[in-house]
Amino acid sequence: MKEHREIKEILQNKGYKYTKQRESVYEIFVENRNVHMTTEEVYLEALKVMPEIGIATIYRTVLVLEELGLISAITFEDGITRYELKKEDDAHTHHHLVCTQCNKIIEVNVDLLESLEEQIEEKESFKITDHNLKFYGVCCDCRQESEGTKNEKQ
């Protein structure tokens, strides 16, 4: 709600100009919390609000929003970059389950990675600043389906 107001200041604090298109794109992410959107999808949403907006603007805006820490990017096997609204709180415990059958993405929050990170930092003398953990498998919906139909797997 109030986040809509802040975007202007956030932009200006970092030396960016406030523009309608940036606000609109940001709102799309706010309205689609927890949805991983491709640039194309964001563009299609943006068109509803600003029919003249160009997709290049979306690409550029998304980079700015990421730089501002408002959204975060993830790339799955298809190679297409997707973005979602960033929730500061769970940054380090926020992982993805990717269903290899229906491509659904499920969020999980677990933070068992801390001890692992400590181990690695010591062993490799590598200063870890971030991580990215994805699990692949079959979601509960698809498991039930395949149990029901008992079809060939693929």
Added chain:
Amino acid sequence: MKEHREIKEILQNKGYKYTKQRESVYEIFVENRNVHMTTEEVYLEALKVMPEIGIATIYRTVLVLEELGLISAITFEDGITRYELKKEDDAHTHHHLVCTQCNKIIEVNVDLLESLEEQIEEKESFKITDHNLKFYGVCCDCRQESEGTKNEKQ
């Protein structure tokens, strides 16, 4: 060594034909164990051995080798797919440290993920079949460098 021999049978067992180009590409991966190669890089290597080979063949071969379980793909932020020889043994404990300064990729082997997976499988009723874990940070070389020079960060 003997792996070179097996490729023919592996291909044929899965209904693929054995070809010189497939063997050559596979050999490149064997010779570059632990190196994450882009298709372009594999192509350049292949050219040394088979000057007539086309890059489309590399793209197609790499898919076959992946399908056969001989190599595995990873994608980093640059969106380019890289492949490396798969080592059956450490499939589940093989992770990557990505240095955000020099882009070096370091392998780590730790298997603290099992208990995490069990937790998630139970909590989400999601059958995990694979995972992908990357850590981002600064490798020991870059840490020393920045300590030495004490330059601006970027």
Added chain:
DNA sequence: TTGACTGCAAATCATTTGCACTACG
């Protein structure tokens, strides 16, 4: 022999960029 495989060039697809125009500060 014959269909899978290859090489080449053209096609795709996501993303980037050059440029003239617009509008934020």
Added chain:
DNA sequence: CGTAGTGCAAATGATTTGCAGTCAA
């Protein structure tokens, strides 16, 4: 006003695909 930001179209870069010729089985 001056410049960052935008829209558009063309450029790029990785990957894919159509097709005619080649070769493994």
